[in-house]
Each structure stands twice: as structure tokens, then as C-alpha cells.
Amino acid sequence: MPIIFDQEKGFFHLKNSEISYIIGLEKNKYITHRYYGPVLSSYAGSNQLQMIDRGFATNPDSQERTFSLNALPLETSSQGNGDHRISNYQIRNHFGQNVTNFIYYTHEITEGKKILPSLPSLRGNNVTTLAITLKDHNQNLLMTLTYNLYENYPVITRNVHFENQGYETVYLENAGSLLIDFPSTDYELVTLNGSHTCEANIARQKLHPGIQKIESSRGTSSPQHQPFLALVNPETTETSGPVFAFHFVYSGNFVAQVEVEQYGSSRLQMGINPDNFEWQLQPKAIFQTPEVVMNYSQRGFNQMSQTFHQIYQKELIPTGFINKERPILLNTWEANYFEFAETALLEQAQKAKDLGIELFVLDDGWFGKRDDSSSSLGDWQTDLNKLPHGLKDLSEKIHALGMQFGLWFEPEMISKNSDLFRAHPDWALQVQNYPMTEGRRQLVLDLSREEIQDYLVHVLSQHLEEAKIDYVKWDMNRHLTEIGNVILPPEQQKELSHRYVLGLYRILAKLTQKFPSVLFENCSSGGGRFDPGMMAYMPQTWTSDNSDALCRSIIQYGYSYLYPPIMLSAHVSDVPNHQVGRITPLNTRGLIAMSGNFGYELDLAKQTETDLIEISQQVAFYKEHRKLLQFGEFYRLxxxxxxxxxxxxxxxxxxxxxxxxxxxxxxxxxxxxxxxxxxxxxxxxxxxxxxxxxxxxxxxxxxxxxxxxxxxxxxxxxxxxxxx
Missing domain, CATH: 2.60.40.1180 (Golgi alpha-mannosidase II)
Structure with a gap:
């Protein structure tokens, strides 16, 4: 069995052909971190803990001044009793106090991997699971640390499960998913940072005393920081050296941080951002944290990326798309924006078909009275002024050309100027007596409410069924503000950010299960919510709203640290480029877009005959080599x-x-x-x-x-x- 418990010496050894992970059981109470790295043939404790009488240290046993939780390398933090480093959890009891004493209670080693309730996570058949349960006997609280060891990858996933077996309600103020104390500070920190239209910039900096962290409190994982960090040696390169990589399978607020503490260790922690988070844990209730993917590489960033690419393609995205080729598409947005007519769309589709393009995607502007961004989000009825024969008729005509048909939605949003808002103003996120801040002239629907979730599932299902939609571009074009509602009591208002994400996951689970053949593409003004949580439902993401070839070569390069090219949607757009005004050769735009999930986003009617011939050649080349470009191994040179x-x-x-x-x-x-x-x-x-x-x-x-x-x-x- 790849997970061994040495009861005599108090060690858990998680081991496959590439990695070992050692957990210690100290004094039969405390769960310590002992080793993580290349596989060990065996472990007998050579790197034993050194106990020193530290000044200013507090001691669980007053007679043992060399033993302090503040210097012990831990697998989870403690609270209020001596560990003053960054925390992986915090619980407030019914007296309003923040003290717990979780100690080892039991453990279980099982074959397979359980599905996390209401949360996306990696699948896996060849997985062995270790669940270590700690208990606070005073409050009858359980905390289970779960480790899923993959046999065929240098990967462990981790999550935490809280359960209240007591008689009083407690409040989770911090519910992290992972904590590790590394016995060194000689690392560099690698992150992917950026902004809208400038995502996934690779940053690398030396660890220094104190706390270095990335986070999002925007309601989504955000374009500012990918929910990822890695610790590497200074000499680590693309092809050599160790990489300890951590990626959070979650689409909301997160924190990922490293503390270089006083005695020469580095504490790494990752989970839901505790800022503006709280969860009421009533008696008999549970709370499940999202999982973190831990990926160890001995051969630099290349091996790290190969592992992420393989495991996400095989064990994360919807199973129907693991080996399914993606069609070449034409998206109408940069060609038309909000202005189009049915006849013009059909002419574009015919030109696209003649060039060999396979999927026609109608973007924003097809519904309500959507002539600009100021109205109609939520009114998902076809605008008959633009499409006088209806959406179903357009779809049938596109299909009659031998093409697939795709459609843009932004289901999570609502315009103030919409019939839906006039009928249900309380459906938008809002805080009493404060104005509702608009972004892009829109508000955010309160997805924590089940009736709103069910409404969206119903409305989208109608269109997908009646119009025979093959592809959905699911957009989300603003961050969350005024995160409140009129339903939850005051003591639960801080649950809303997480409840929003859970509501989104419920909607996506229902739709993707109901329509398993529909290709859903994730988008949030490009890479604003590009994370493994979304990829569990949508096998590809619109990588960035910036379609300039030069910018895209850098953005796609950064995202390739984590995601294979088949997940990175990339389009050939017109020149001068609409975002930066740059003029680049059509050949370059084509090759950069082919290095992702290939498509076009331009007005074919305005292209020269020479350019149309080149586009047809690009399409033919891509079709000939689609298996290589979509399913081949990708390497950065x-x-x-x-x-x-x-x-x-x-x-x-x-x-x-x-x-x-x-x-x-x-x-x-x-x-x-x-x-x-x-x-x-x-x-x-x-x-x-x-x-x-x-x-x-x-x-x-x-x-x-x-x-x-x-x-x-x-x-x-x-x-x-x-x-x-």
C-alpha cells in the first residue's frame, strides 16, 4: 500500500514512484511535517526534530520547556495556545473566544478518492487516501486533514473537513485547505500575476522575513493573481531543480501565502480568503474546504507543467472532452460588437464555412434590447428586431450549412434596465441603505439563493434545447460589491461570498450533466476567473480579452505553466488590434492562436482576397495537425x-x-x-x-x-x- 503508518515510530509515509511525503505524530497529539520531496525507499526518522529551550516560547507542558508549538513543524496550525505563525483555521466559540486544542484522534487509510460535496475536485482511480482526524475534546469539534496520493503522478491533493459534534454553534472565521512548515527559507517564490488584458505574468522573488502573499477578495479568483504559488531553489530552471507547486481548485476569494519565521522555517498556507469570510457551524453541521493540488517536480518548471497538463486534462475537465477535438470557430464580437442583423450573420457564417471554419458563435447583443452594455442582462429572450425569425431559426440555418452553432451568455449578471430587475430587484447582491455599485453598467445576481440558481438553469436549458446550441461562452464581466442579501440573518452575511461560489458550481453541475455534449467555454473578461474550479465544468477558457499576437504570446506562455494549450482559447483578430492598436502579420496571428485553442474573431467581409486565402490555408493546416496541437505534449523552449x-x-x-x-x-x-x-x-x-x-x-x-x-x-x- 502506498501509504504506510509506522505506529511504533509514529510516522505516516505517503509514497509513489516519484515522491515521498512524511507526516509525524508527536506525543500522540500533534501532526508534524517531516519531509516532502523525492521518493525515499524507507524512512526511519534521520531528520529528527531538534527541541530547544526558546526564550519567549510557551509550552503545552510546563515541565518541558524545549517543546513549543511555535517552533514545531506542523501540518495544521493551532489556535490560541502557542503557535503564533499564520493560521490555517480559526474558530470562534459561543462565548466569542478564539481558542481550540485540536489533537490527534484517529486516522483512516483507504483506496480511492471521495468526491467533495458541492465542490469540484480532481478525479482519480489509482489514488490512496489518508484521513487524519483531530479533535477538540472540550468543544467536541472534529477537523479532518485529507491527503489523496496519486499513484501515477507526483501529486497529492489536500483538503480539510470540519464537523461540529458539540451542542453549541461555533463560527469558522478561517477555513484553510493546506498548511506545511518547510524546514528552510532558502527558496524563491513563483506566482502568476497580472490584470485584465495582461494576465499570467511570471513573477519570481526571493523569500524574505515576514509574510509574502497573493490573494483575491474580489469574489472571483481574479486576473490579478492566479490561485497558484510555487517554492523553488535559486538554481531551479525550466529543466532542472526542485519545484514545490500548489494550485487551489476554487473560483472565489482565496489567499496563498508564505511566512519566513524567526527560527529559519517557511510556513506555506492556502485556502479561502478569511477576509470577510465566516461560516456558522451549528451542532451536527459540517464544512468542507476546497482542495489544493500539490505537484512536486525534480526537473524544473517543465516537469511541473507536464504534470499539471496531464492530470488536468485526464482527471479534471468533463470526461466527455478528455479526448474530444475542439472545433475551429468564428466569434462575432470584434467584428460586430452589438450591431448586427440576421442576414449579415448568415453571410458571415457562409464565408466562414467556405474557409473551412466549423463553429459559428454569436456573441453579446442577441437578447432583450441589448444595443449597448447598459441594458437587458437577465432578459434572455431573443431580440426579434435583430433576429426576426428567432434564435432557433438562425441555429437551424447555421447547422444547415454544416456548421455548429454557439451562443454567448452572461448568466450571473443583471442590468438595472431590465425586465428581470424590475420584477425582482431583490435578486441582485445588495446591502440595505447603500447604493448598488455598478460595473460595466451591471449588477450581480445573488447566486447563493436556490430559486435564482433554478431560474438560470431553467432559462439556459430552454435555449440549449430549443435552439440546439453546441457551444456556450459563459462570461462574467465584473467583480462582486455590496455582498449582502435580504435572506440570510445578520450572523450569516459573511457566508455570502462562499455561498455564491457554491451556487455557481451547483448551476454548472446541473447544466453540464444535463447537456454533456455542449462545449462550455469559461470567460471572465478573459482570464478573470481562470482556475481549476471552473475547468472542472468547462474544458477551455477564453484566455484574455487581449487578442494582440505579441501580448498573447506572453500571456499564453505564462498560463502554460499550469494549463495545456487545448484549454487556452486563442483567436486571430483584426489589425490594427482593438486592444493595443498594434499591426502584426496574419501569419504571426495565426501561429500564436494555433498555439492555443484556435479560432477567429474578425469581420471576414473586410479581409482582402490574399488574407482570405491565407486564412483558408491556416484552417487547413490546423485541421491536418489538430491532434498534435490539441493533444500533443507542449514544451517551452x-x-x-x-x-x-x-x-x-x-x-x-x-x-x-x-x-x-x-x-x-x-x-x-x-x-x-x-x-x-x-x-x-x-x-x-x-x-x-x-x-x-x-x-x-x-x-x-x-x-x-x-x-x-x-x-x-x-x-x-x-x-x-x-x-x-
């Missing part, structure tokens, strides 16, 4: 440099595709040989454009010459086939 040049590689058993983007052209550039690194050293490869053959070892170590490029934002592609 060169991080964006000061001139924004970058490179990456796709490969499968027979083909290799390399894309180099030069960014800004420079004078007096040095000679550059791009090393492929990841090819089979013992195989031969033919470069299809020239017909020349090279050994894998030559391409890996000597590299291919990047030609002198006298043009901004150009791209070079090398296409190889493995030969006997």
Missing part, C-alpha cells in the same frame, strides 16, 4: 526576453512543431541557435520545408539556426517528422 522573443514546441510520437516569435526586430543581433531539448536523441527527424534530416541529439544540443529577421512580430515555424 525560450522565455520571452527583453525584446519579447519566445519559442515553444509541440510533439507527439511522430511529429514536432516548433514556433519561434521574434518580438521586436533588433539591429546587430547575435547568431541564435534554437535548441529543441525535448526530442529523442536516438531518432532522426526530417524538416519538411527543406527536406533535410537531423538527429534528435543534434537538434537538442546544437540547435536550429534562427534566420535574421528584419521585421517586428514575425514568427518562424519548423515542422519535423520522425523518420526511420
Amino acid at each position: 525560450q522565455a520571452p526576453d527583453k525584446n519579447f522573443a519566445s519559442a515553444w514546441l509541440f510533439k507527439n510520437q511522430t511529429e514536432v512543431l516548433v514556433i519561434y516569435s521574434n518580438g521586436l526586430a533588433q539591429p546587430a543581433v547575435p547568431i541564435h541557435y534554437l535548441k529543441m531539448i525535448y526530442l529523442d536523441n536516438h531518432a532522426n527527424y526530417q524538416e519538411l520545408a527543406s527536406g533535410e534530416q537531423f538527429s534528435g541529439s543534434e537538434l537538442n544540443h546544437a540547435g536550429m539556426l534562427i534566420p535574421r529577421i528584419k521585421e517586428d512580430f514575425a514568427t518562424v515555424m519548423y515542422h519535423f517528422k520522425k523518420v526511420d
Whole structure:
């Protein structure tokens, strides 16, 4: 069994072919962290704990001054009795006091992995689970730390389960999912940060004394910070060195933080953001935290990414899309915005069909009186002025062309200028006596309420059934404000942010179970809610509202740390680009978009004949190599440099595709040989454009010459086939 409990020595050893994770049981009370890293053949406690009489320390046993919770490496924090480092939980009792004393109670080792109630989580057949239950005997509270060890990945997932077996109501003020005390501070912290239209910038900084954290209190995981962090050694690179990576499977407020504390250890904690969070835990009630994916790499960021890519594609997204090819689409947004007519849409669809495009997506503006962003969200009735024959008729005509049909929704929002708001003003999030702050001229529906959840499921189900929708772009274009409602009592108002997320998950679970063949695409003004929680229901995400090829090469590069290209929707848009005004070659726009989930977002009627021919060639090329680009292994070859040049590689058993983007052209550039690194050293490869053959070892170590490029934002592609 891959999880062993040594009762005599008080150790749990979680072990597969790549990693070991050691948990200690100290004094049969305290759960300590002893080791996490490369697999150990066995463990006998060589890295024993050192007990020192620390000045200013408090001691659970007054006769044992060398034993202090404030210096012990723990698997969860304590509260109010000596551990003063960042906390993974906080409970307020019915007296209003914040003291608990959780000690080891029992444990269970089982095969398989339980589904978390009401929350998304990784699946897994080859999983062994360790559940360690701690108990506060004074209040009859249970806290269960769950560890799911994957046999075929260097991955452990963790979550925490709270249960009130007492007779008094208590309040969870902090409900974290993971805490680890690393016995060193010689790490660097890696995060993905950004903003709307500038997501997933890779940041790396040395740990320093105190607390370094990223967080969101916006109601969603946010474009500002991906719910991810990693600890790495200073010498860790793309291909070598250890990476301890942590990713939160949750779509709401979160915190991820590291504290370098006084005695040379680093405490890492991740979970729901405790700011403005509280949960009433009544007698017999439970609270389940979301899970954290722990991913250990011995071979740098590349192995970390390969693990995330594989496990998310196989064990997270809806099962019907694990091996399902994604269609090439045309989205109407940047071509039309809110202004369109049915005849023009059908003309666009016919042009798209003639070019080989497979899916026609009607974006915002098809419902209510939606001529701009000021009205009609919530009124999901077809605007017959724009679509006089109705949505069903349009869908049938699109399907008659041999294309699929997709539709944009923003179900979580409501406009003040809408019939729905006039009928149900209390359905919007609001706080009594305060104005309802608008964002993009819209308010947010209170998804914590089951009747609103059921209403949205009903309305969307009607459209999906009647109009035969193949694809849904699910948008969410603002963050949450005035997080309150008229239903919950005052002592439960701080539950609303989490209840909102749970309500969203309930809606998505019902819709995706009811319509398993519909391709749902996640969007929140691009990457505003791009997280593993959403990916459990929607197998791809509109990566960024910024469709500029140069910006996208950087954004997609950053997101590739965590997600495979098939999950990163990417479109060829018009030039000058609508976000930054840049003009880039159509070839570059095509190759950057093909490096994600490929589509177009431009007015085909305004393209030159030359451009239309090139688009048809891009579509044909992508179809020919779709399996490689969507399901092949993805490797980063060169991080964006000061001139924004970058490179990456796709490969499968027979083909290799390399894309180099030069960014800004420079004078007096040095000679550059791009090393492929990841090819089979013992195989031969033919470069299809020239017909020349090279050994894998030559391409890996000597590299291919990047030609002198006298043009901004150009791209070079090398296409190889493995030969006997």
C-alpha cells in the first residue's frame, strides 16, 4: 500500500514512484511535517526534530520547556495556545473566544478518492487516501486533514473537513485547505500575476522575513493573481531543480501565502480568503474546504507543467472532452460588437464555412434590447428586431450549412434596465441603505439563493434545447460589491461570498450533466476567473480579452505553466488590434492562436482576397495537425526576453512543431541557435520545408539556426517528422 503508518515510530509515509511525503505524530497529539520531496525507499526518522529551550516560547507542558508549538513543524496550525505563525483555521466559540486544542484522534487509510460535496475536485482511480482526524475534546469539534496520493503522478491533493459534534454553534472565521512548515527559507517564490488584458505574468522573488502573499477578495479568483504559488531553489530552471507547486481548485476569494519565521522555517498556507469570510457551524453541521493540488517536480518548471497538463486534462475537465477535438470557430464580437442583423450573420457564417471554419458563435447583443452594455442582462429572450425569425431559426440555418452553432451568455449578471430587475430587484447582491455599485453598467445576481440558481438553469436549458446550441461562452464581466442579501440573518452575511461560489458550481453541475455534449467555454473578461474550479465544468477558457499576437504570446506562455494549450482559447483578430492598436502579420496571428485553442474573431467581409486565402490555408493546416496541437505534449523552449522573443514546441510520437516569435526586430543581433531539448536523441527527424534530416541529439544540443529577421512580430515555424 502506498501509504504506510509506522505506529511504533509514529510516522505516516505517503509514497509513489516519484515522491515521498512524511507526516509525524508527536506525543500522540500533534501532526508534524517531516519531509516532502523525492521518493525515499524507507524512512526511519534521520531528520529528527531538534527541541530547544526558546526564550519567549510557551509550552503545552510546563515541565518541558524545549517543546513549543511555535517552533514545531506542523501540518495544521493551532489556535490560541502557542503557535503564533499564520493560521490555517480559526474558530470562534459561543462565548466569542478564539481558542481550540485540536489533537490527534484517529486516522483512516483507504483506496480511492471521495468526491467533495458541492465542490469540484480532481478525479482519480489509482489514488490512496489518508484521513487524519483531530479533535477538540472540550468543544467536541472534529477537523479532518485529507491527503489523496496519486499513484501515477507526483501529486497529492489536500483538503480539510470540519464537523461540529458539540451542542453549541461555533463560527469558522478561517477555513484553510493546506498548511506545511518547510524546514528552510532558502527558496524563491513563483506566482502568476497580472490584470485584465495582461494576465499570467511570471513573477519570481526571493523569500524574505515576514509574510509574502497573493490573494483575491474580489469574489472571483481574479486576473490579478492566479490561485497558484510555487517554492523553488535559486538554481531551479525550466529543466532542472526542485519545484514545490500548489494550485487551489476554487473560483472565489482565496489567499496563498508564505511566512519566513524567526527560527529559519517557511510556513506555506492556502485556502479561502478569511477576509470577510465566516461560516456558522451549528451542532451536527459540517464544512468542507476546497482542495489544493500539490505537484512536486525534480526537473524544473517543465516537469511541473507536464504534470499539471496531464492530470488536468485526464482527471479534471468533463470526461466527455478528455479526448474530444475542439472545433475551429468564428466569434462575432470584434467584428460586430452589438450591431448586427440576421442576414449579415448568415453571410458571415457562409464565408466562414467556405474557409473551412466549423463553429459559428454569436456573441453579446442577441437578447432583450441589448444595443449597448447598459441594458437587458437577465432578459434572455431573443431580440426579434435583430433576429426576426428567432434564435432557433438562425441555429437551424447555421447547422444547415454544416456548421455548429454557439451562443454567448452572461448568466450571473443583471442590468438595472431590465425586465428581470424590475420584477425582482431583490435578486441582485445588495446591502440595505447603500447604493448598488455598478460595473460595466451591471449588477450581480445573488447566486447563493436556490430559486435564482433554478431560474438560470431553467432559462439556459430552454435555449440549449430549443435552439440546439453546441457551444456556450459563459462570461462574467465584473467583480462582486455590496455582498449582502435580504435572506440570510445578520450572523450569516459573511457566508455570502462562499455561498455564491457554491451556487455557481451547483448551476454548472446541473447544466453540464444535463447537456454533456455542449462545449462550455469559461470567460471572465478573459482570464478573470481562470482556475481549476471552473475547468472542472468547462474544458477551455477564453484566455484574455487581449487578442494582440505579441501580448498573447506572453500571456499564453505564462498560463502554460499550469494549463495545456487545448484549454487556452486563442483567436486571430483584426489589425490594427482593438486592444493595443498594434499591426502584426496574419501569419504571426495565426501561429500564436494555433498555439492555443484556435479560432477567429474578425469581420471576414473586410479581409482582402490574399488574407482570405491565407486564412483558408491556416484552417487547413490546423485541421491536418489538430491532434498534435490539441493533444500533443507542449514544451517551452525560450522565455520571452527583453525584446519579447519566445519559442515553444509541440510533439507527439511522430511529429514536432516548433514556433519561434521574434518580438521586436533588433539591429546587430547575435547568431541564435534554437535548441529543441525535448526530442529523442536516438531518432532522426526530417524538416519538411527543406527536406533535410537531423538527429534528435543534434537538434537538442546544437540547435536550429534562427534566420535574421528584419521585421517586428514575425514568427518562424519548423515542422519535423520522425523518420526511420
